[in-house]
Amino acid sequence: MTTKLTSISDVRRFFHNNKEPVYFISATNFNLLGIGDWVGNFRHINYINCFDDKQKNVFVPKEKFPRDFESIEDINNYLLEHKEVIDYIRSRGEQGVAAFLMFDEHTEEICEQLGLRVAFPPAKLRSRMDNKIETVRIGNKVGVPSVPNVLAKVDSYQHLLEISKELGTHDLVIQSAFGDSGHTTFFVSNEDEYYRYAEEIEAEEEVKIMKRINCRGSAIEACATRCGTVVGPLMTELVGFKTLTPYKGGWCGNEMFAGAFTQEVRDKAQEYTNKFGEALREEGYRGYFELDFLIDMDTNEVYLGELNPRVTGASSLTNVAAFAHSDVPLFLFHLLEFSGQDFDIDIQAVNDRWAHPDSIDSWSQLVIKHTDESVDLLTQAPESGVWRMAADGSIAYDHYDSHPHAAESEQEAFFMRISGVGDFRYEGADLGILITRGRLMDDDFQLNERAKAWIDGIRGQFAGQSVQDPVVEQVAVNHAVGGGNFKIL
Numbered sequence: 001m002t003t004k005l006t007s008i009s010d011v012r013r014f015f016h017n018n019k020e021p022v023y024f025i026s027a028t029n030f031n032l033l034g035i036g037d038w039v040g041n042f043r044h045i046n047y048i049n050c051f052d053d054k055q056k057n058v059f060v061p062k063e064k065f066p067r068d069f070e071s072i073e074d075i076n077n078y079l080l081e082h083k084e085v086i087d088y089i090r091s092r093g094e095q096g097v098a099a100f101l102m103f104d105e106h107t108e109e110i111c112e113q114l115g116l117r118v119a120f121p122p123a124k125l126r127s128r129m130d131n132k133i134e135t136v137r138i139g140n141k142v143g144v145p146s147v148p149n150v151l152a153k154v155d156s157y158q159h160l161l162e163i164s165k166e167l168g169t170h171d172l173v174i175q176s177a178f179g180d181s182g183h184t185t186f187f188v189s190n191e192d193e194y195y196r197y198a199e200e201i202e203a204e205e206e207v208k209i210m211k212r213i214n215c216r217g218s219a220i221e222a223c224a225t226r227c228g229t230v231v232g233p234l235m236t237e238l239v240g241f242k243t244l245t246p247y248k249g250g251w252c253g254n255e256m257f258a259g260a261f262t263q264e265v266r267d268k269a270q271e272y273t274n275k276f277g278e279a280l281r282e283e284g285y286r287g288y289f290e291l292d293f294l295i296d297m298d299t300n301e302v303y304l305g306e307l308n309p310r311v312t313g314a315s316s317l318t319n320v321a322a323f324a325h326s327d328v329p330l331f332l333f334h335l336l337e338f339s340g341q342d343f344d345i346d347i348q349a350v351n352d353r354w355a356h357p358d359s360i361d362s363w364s365q366l367v368i369k370h371t372d373e374s375v376d377l378l379t380q381a382p383e384s385g386v387w388r389m390a391a392d393g394s395i396a397y398d399h400y401d402s403h404p405h406a407a408e409s410e411q412e413a414f415f416m417r418i419s420g421v422g423d424f425r426y427e428g429a430d431l432g433i434l435i436t437r438g439r440l441m442d443d444d445f446q447l448n449e450r451a452k453a454w455i456d457g458i459r460g461q462f463a464g465q466s467v468q469d470p471v472v473e474q475v476a477v478n479h480a481v482g483g484g485n486f487k488i489l
Contacts, residue, residue, distance in 0.1 A: 005336070005343035008327045008350070014341060015039045015332055021096035022335065023089070023116070027075050027481055027488040029058055030416055030433055031101055031315045034403045035331055043092075045085055047075050047481060050416050051384050055402045059088050068478045071486050072102040080110040089114055097338070101310060101489075119338035120310070121285050129285050129309040131177045133206050139304040142279040144272045147173075147294055147303045149210040154201050157194040160209070167211040174201055175208045175306075180487040185249040187212065215294040216445055217305070218261065219254060221318045222273050223333040224286045228347035229277025230333045232318045233360050234269045236260050237292070238367075238440070241447060243455050246371045246427050255364040255439055256317045258357035261295060268302040269293050270355060276307070288334040290314060313489045316365060316435065320404050323359035363404070364440040366451065367489060368431045368458055370419075375426045375473045376464030382432070384417045387457075389450075395457035410438040413454060418488075424476040425464050430488060434458060 005011055018040035024032045029044035036042040036057045044058040051058060061084035069075050079085050089096065098116040100107065104123045111118050120126060128134055136146045152163045154174070164172060174197070176184040186197040189212075194201075201207060217237035223230045238244065238253035245252040261269075273291055280289060290312045292305030311331065319329035327350060336343055353359055385400040389411050399406075404414040413436035419429055440451035447455075467473045481488055 003342075005341060006345065008345070011328050011332060011336060011343070011345070012038075014339075015328075015335070018042075021089070021092045022119075023096060023098045024100070025076050025079055025098055026101045027072060028416070028418060029055075030418075030489055031311045031313065032099075032319065032331060033316050033416075034320055034405070035329060037403070038329060038332060039335065041092075045079055045088070047079060048418060049420070050418060051402055052420075054400055058402075059085070061085055069481060069486075072488055073104045073107060075481065075488070076100055076103055077106055077110060080107065080114065086114065089116070097335070099311075099335075101312075117338075119335060120287055125284055126309045129280065129283065129289075129307060132175050132208055132306050133177045135304065135307040136208060138279050138283065138307075139276065142275045144276050144279075144304050145301075146208075146305075147210045147213055147215075147296075149208055151206055151208055153204065153206050154209070156202075157191050157198070160188070160194065160201075164209045167209070169211050171212045173210045173212050175210070176200065176204045177206065177208075180250070183247060183250075183486075187248065213294065213303075214297045215303070216261075216297060217251075218269065218293045218295055219290055219312070219314045220269055220273050220293065221288070221290045221312065221314055221330055222277050223288050223330055223337070224277040224281050225333055225337050225345075225347065226286070227343070227345050228351075229274050229281075230330060230347055230354075231270050231273045231277070231351050232330055232354060233258075233321070233323070234261055234266050234293070235314055235317065236441065236445065238447075242371060243447065243452070244366060244371070245369045251313060251367070252369070253364065253366045253440070254314050254317055255362075255441055256321060256360065257362035257439060258360040262300070265295055265300060265302055266355070270351070272302060272304065274351075276304075280309070285309060287337050288315075288331065313365075313367065316404070316433070317363050320435075321359075321363060322361040323354040326359065327353065362438050363435065364438065364451075365433055365435040366440060366455060367433050368455060370425045370427060370429045370431055373427050374466065375424060375477060376466045377476075378419060378421050378423050378425050378462060378464045380461070380463035381420045381423075382415060382417055382458060382461035384415060384432075386412055387415050387434075388412050389453060389457065393449075393453035393457070395454065395461075404435040407436055410436060410450070412436065415458060419462075424467070424480045425462070426477045426480060429480065431462060432458065433489070 025045045049060040171189045174186045221232040236255040290308040294303045388398040407414045417432040
């Protein structure tokens with residue numbers, strides 16, 4: 001224990017001198033790219049070898065045993081019970097800190113056996129906070145409104161119409177309590193559309209039934225600390241683009257730039273995030289979280305979408321932007337909260353600096369999935385690192401690097417490969433993530449020409465050999481990471 005930390009420079013020094021091993025354990029290291037530059041003794045333990053063993057602070061076990069993963073928690077538990085991982089952790093000391101994208105009670109048990117302290121609130125509490133129905137109720141309690149909705153169990157289409165009558169429309173969006181929005185958000189405007197999803201909707205004890213609005217998706221990340229809630233900038237979300245994802249309503253990237261929304265909208269989102277952060281602390285939750293907001297383009301109203309009580313896919317941008325580097329990345333506030341170190345930081349001053357337009361440089365990212373229904377075995381895949389686009393829109397590999405900052409201009413992009421040679425490519429499989437400076441959508445929230453060229457260019461770097469046997473095909477998809485239809489990022 002050192003003297004109370006009272007300034008950002010204290011926080012920087014504290015983590016720079018950190019000796020206790022800190023691990024981010026996940027399928028990939030995408031969510032916390034670059035954090036190792038800030039935290040001494042920081043290591044990633046991953047299932048997927050995105051950097052072909054070139055990245056020194058990433059450990060990937062060499063022996064893999066075929067297994068049908070059903071969730072990201074399954075992957076993390078598999079890693080923590082893997083002999084190579086156990087040997088690696090023990091070789092670096094008897095104790096340490098573990099952070100995850102997702103974990104469950106079993107993860108907590110394994111961590112205790114390994115002498116690892118989990119740097120998140122208990123899994124049981126996180127699970128309750130992750131419930132979309134619970135999110136609506138917490139928001140209502142502290143004055144953070146959701147899109148006009150009804151929370152109820154649905155038995156049939158007629159029942160749906162009856163209980164949602166107060167919304168004044170049959171054009172509805174239905175969400176289940178848990179799950180990736182790309183898989184568990186259903187757009188229903190007539191009986192035929194309802195029957196397409198009826199089995200999943202009626203299996204739920206309670207769903208959120210919303211009036212469909214003309215909205216833009218947005219995301220904001222924050223951290224609930226004992227000194228207040230640190231709030232990042234409001235980012236746009238890329239949702240449901242068919243060239244990126246097969247899932248209607250599925251997240252497929254973000255943009256961060258100073259003028260993403262009007263000042264009024266940004267102020268409202270920051271106010272709501274602060275309120276929600278304080279509400280989470282009252283519920284016993286602390287640390288990193290992300291809120292999705294839906295911006296009604298007809299009324300400019302800001303509505304709460306959903307809560308992700310964890311680091312997310314947007315963390316890769318939140319933690320690399322100018323405001324993060326002028327102070328410290330948001331994730332360091334999270335680690336600080338769970339460090340046991342005493343601190344008293346002026347959070348309002350941090351929030352004021354981060355909200356200033358000069359603090360927000362422009363970054364974008366694309367999450368590129370396989371969108372065809374075909375299944376094949378990859379025989380060629382692009383390397384992770386920096387790629388360069390020529391004037392004619394063609395792309396070529398430039399050099400290896402593991403940090404998005406290595407892309408120095410809008411003609412360059414950092415690409416992190418997820419699916420590699422020898423992996424199966426199937427509908428919904430994550431091929432990789434592209435991060436670049438500048439915008440990838442226009443003012444109408446449509447992909448711009450540069451984005452389309454990057455998507456075509458990266459897809460063109462993959463080649464596969466088709467799988468003819470349907471039995472082999474099914475087994476392949478079951479064994480593939482994410483083949484259980486869950487989000488690994």
